[in-house]
Amino acid sequence: MRNVYHLALKEFLHLWRDRRTLVFLLLMPSIMTVLFGYAIGNPKVTALRTRVLDRDGGRIGSEYVEAIEGSLTFKPDVVPDATEADVARAEEDLRTDRIAAFVVLPDGLTRDADQGRPAKVRVVVDASDTFAAPAILRELASTTVQQNSFLAANLRVRDGKARTTEDGLHQVAPIELAHELRYNPDLKTQNFVMPGVIGLILQLLTVIVMSTSIARERERGTMDQLAVTPLTPAEIFVGKLLPYFLISLVVTVNVMLLAWWLFGVSLSGHLSVVAALVVSFVLGSLGVGQVISIVSRNQSQAVQLAVFFILPAFVLSGAFTPIETQPEAVRPIAYLFPLTYFCRGFRAALLRQATLYDLRVDLAAMGLFVLVAFGASVLLLRSRRD
Amino acid sequence: MVGAVLSGRETGGADDAAVETIGLSRRFGDLDAVAGLDLRVERGQIFGFLGPNGAGKTTTIKMLCGLLEPTGGSARVAGCDIRRERDAIKRATGYMAQTFSLYPDLTSEENFRFFGGVYGIQGREADRRLAEVFSQLDIDEIRRTEAGALSGGWKQRLALACALVHSPRLLFLDEPTAGVDPSQRQRMWDFLYELCEGGTSLFVTTHYLDEAERCHSVGFMLGGRLIAQGPPAKLRERLRQRLVGAEVQRVVEATRALRGLPGVSDVTIHGHELRVLFEEPVDWEAAAERLHQVAEGAGAPLRRVYPLEPTLEDLFIGYARGHATAA
Numbered sequence: 275m276r277n278v279y280h281l282a283l284k285e286f287l288h289l290w291r292d293r294r295t296l297v298f299l300l301l302m303p304s305i306m307t308v309l310f311g312y313a314i315g316n317p318k319v320t321a322l323r324t325r326v327l328d329r330d331g332g333r334i335g336s337e338y339v340e341a342i343e344g345s346l347t348f349k350p351d352v353v354p355d356a357t358e359a360d361v362a363r364a365e366e367d368l369r370t371d372r373i374a375a376f377v378v379l380p381d382g383l384t385r386d387a388d389q390g391r392p393a394k395v396r397v398v399v400d401a402s403d404t405f406a407a408p409a410i411l412r413e414l415a416s417t418t419v420q421q422n423s424f425l426a427a428n429l430r431v432r433d434g435k436a437r438t439t440e441d442g443l444h445q446v447a448p449i450e451l452a453h454e455l456r457y458n459p460d461l462k463t464q465n466f467v468m469p470g471v472i473g474l475i476l477q478l479l480t481v482i483v484m485s486t487s488i489a490r491e492r493e494r495g496t497m498d499q500l501a502v503t504p505l506t507p508a509e510i511f512v513g514k515l516l517p518y519f520l521i522s523l524v525v526t527v528n529v530m531l532l533a534w535w536l537f538g539v540s541l542s543g544h545l546s547v548v549a550a551l552v553v554s555f556v557l558g559s560l561g562v563g564q565v566i567s568i569v570s571r572n573q574s575q576a577v578q579l580a581v582f583f584i585l586p587a588f589v590l591s592g593a594f595t596p597i598e599t600q601p602e603a604v605r606p607i608a609y610l611f612p613l614t615y616f617c618r619g620f621r622a623a624l625l626r627q628a629t630l631y632d633l634r635v636d637l638a639a640m641g642l643f644v645l646v647a648f649g650a651s652v653l654l655l656r657s658r659r660d
Numbered sequence: 661m662v663g664a665v666l667s668g669r670e671t672g673g674a675d676d677a678a679v680e681t682i683g684l685s686r687r688f689g690d691l692d693a694v695a696g697l698d699l700r701v702e703r704g705q706i707f708g709f710l711g712p713n714g715a716g717k718t719t720t721i722k723m724l725c726g727l728l729e730p731t732g733g734s735a736r737v738a739g740c741d742i743r744r745e746r747d748a749i750k751r752a753t754g755y756m757a758q759t760f761s762l763y764p765d766l767t768s769e770e771n772f773r774f775f776g777g778v779y780g781i782q783g784r785e786a787d788r789r790l791a792e793v794f795s796q797l798d799i800d801e802i803r804r805t806e807a808g809a810l811s812g813g814w815k816q817r818l819a820l821a822c823a824l825v826h827s828p829r830l831l832f833l834d835e836p837t838a839g840v841d842p843s844q845r846q847r848m849w850d851f852l853y854e855l856c857e858g859g860t861s862l863f864v865t866t867h868y869l870d871e872a873e874r875c876h877s878v879g880f881m882l883g884g885r886l887i888a889q890g891p892p893a894k895l896r897e898r899l900r901q902r903l904v905g906a907e908v909q910r911v912v913e914a915t916r917a918l919r920g921l922p923g924v925s926d927v928t929i930h931g932h933e934l935r936v937l938f939e940e941p942v943d944w945e946a947a948a949e950r951l952h953q954v955a956e957g958a959g960a961p962l963r964r965v966y967p968l969e970p971t972l973e974d975l976f977i978g979y980a981r982g983h984a985t986a987a
Contacts, residue, residue, distance in 0.1 A: 280782075494763070
């Protein structure tokens with residue numbers, strides 16, 4: 275084990291000499307945390323430019339206008355007493371992307387609705403933005419449901435079936451949705467995204483840095499020089515791994531503190547669980563980096579292979595979007611990447627205070643991954659000599 | 661581990677060779693890189709391992725150092741079996757690779773201390789060894805220079821220092837003087853003799869035949885086979901009376917003409933001198949007459965003809981061209 279210490283010390287010396295890489299290793303995670311925290315952290319769509327063409331001019335028309343103006347989703351631009359020409363212009367503005375949607379409140383909307391006759395509020399949405407379009411529809415649908423309930427209640431009051439509008443509302447819409455949001459009551463998206471960001475950073479750091487490290491030894495011919503020493507393949511493996519493992523731990527703590535400070539991400543998980551997740555994930559990823567570096571001939575090949583592993587992991591692992599949003603056929607692939615288990619486990623640990631027992635499946639999967647990666651790289655290093 | 665080293669030392673009797681191989685072979689797919697190598701290197705000697713590129717020299721060294729598994733035969737290095745006592749061999753031998761293979765971003769001292777560390781040499785012992793080896797190789801002044809910033813000669817000496825960190829009894833050097841200027845080569849050889857005098861056995865591959873002449877013993881590889889081995893003087897003996905020199909102005913014409921002469925195995929040009937190798941020992945005065953005749957006929961008269969002392973170069977050029985007979 276003394277030998278391992280000397281190797282690890284040498285790796286630190288390399289890093290110390292290569293200040294640029296060292297600074298990159300230490301700063302990149304913080305920058306990414308800030309970037310992703312703000313960028314992916316808030317996928318809620320707000321302030322969509324929406325034209326409201328009020329041809330009704332009555333009570334219901336203005337209630338729609340009020341609802342739209344009161345919602346953060348919209349940045350409305352209301353045209354009172356709109357004409358057919360205004361509708362045509364809105365159509366043109368939608369095409370040229372000057373507005374994201376327009377709403378037509380038809381002439382006689384209030385009159386028809388009050389008398390219980392069918393009426394149509396028309397909304398035209400630019401659906402090329404797949405995030406914005408559903409948000410607009412959701413918002414207007416809920417306003418419409420509300421208006422319908424009020425109208426129905428008022429009709430009952432008029433017919434003498436209810437004493438007050440409130441009474442009428444209870445009669446026409448008796449079901450209330452009593453909702454309780456658990457574990458992330460403010461629906462803070464950062465709470466979902468930050469574990470993914472931490473996973474991503476650790477994955478990048480470990481796989482790329484590790485995979486180039488052994489490839490570099492081979493490129494420089496120093497691998498042979500190491501091989502003639504009494505160092506065993508396992509010692510070389512551990513010695514190279516140790517420094518990057520320690521750096522990964524430092525980076526993790528750094529990123530978590532930053533996420534807590536900037537985005538108020540919960541840090542209330544059990545320390546043992548967080549530690550178990552981080553350690554097993556980092557070891558597994560370092561193992562992958564090691565395997566990549568052993569099978570590649572030089573550094574650039576190692577980087578290519580590393581990207582080839584990392585990219586699908588990012589997309590499929592559910593780091594930023596829930597795995598459940600992916601097609602059934604693709605989902606099993608996600609379970610080949612330790613990042614999947616890490617993100618799932620990390621979220622559970624931070625938000626739900628999951629215990630080691632709760633996460634036994636994820637931890638076992640990552641542990642298995644570590645064993646496979648370690649075993650493979652030691653075997654590969656050994657076979658290189660034959 | 662220590663026990664293995666010691667016992668290796670103790671069982672190594674007087675006639676125990678530094679390197680001894682029996683039928684050592686290595687195949688790469690269909691290629692016999694090394695085929696049935698029987699080699700013996702005495703202890704305390706400098707052994708020169710010669711041969712053209714691709715002859716199997718580096719493959720042999722890699723097998724002897726434990727970097728490569730042989731596919732056939734057996735070998736003992738520093739008294740230890742290369743298959744079963746790999747660890748003992750690693751502790752008893754040093755290896756200096758053909759290409760510079762130290763860490764360019766670490767200083768000379770850091771490189772040395774690192775390799776010392778992996779051999780278990782640290783603390784006071786490392787300080788002592790550093791002072792000793794660095795002053796012996798005269799590289800004290802580059803202690804704090806990053807290895808990547810050194811020029812060729814310094815690099816070679818630093819590489820040698822690192823290969824010596826654990827005081828190996830046997831040192832493998834793969835082309836230690838490749839790409840180094842003549843005065844640095846001279847210096848390197850002075851160090852090698854010093855080491856040898858100190859009791860280290862040296863196994864050196866080289867392209868330079870003048871360097872081969874300095875070895876106690878040489879082996880010549882060709883196509884994965886050892887075709888000759890022995891002390892340089894003894895090998896040169898094979899060409900005795902088979903080599904005749906001729907001075908001529910028009911070397912190209914003369915060479916063409918003399919090569920066609922029956923009994924002549926090869927002609928090489930050295931400035932205005934032709935070195936004519938005969939297939940059998942000849943009486944040079946009798947041969948001179950024929951040479952003059954043929955050259956004259958080709959319009960390239962010889963100025964004079966004289967007997968030549970053969971060099972290793974003559975021998976190995978002959979081997980490489982298939983003109984010299986292996987014995």
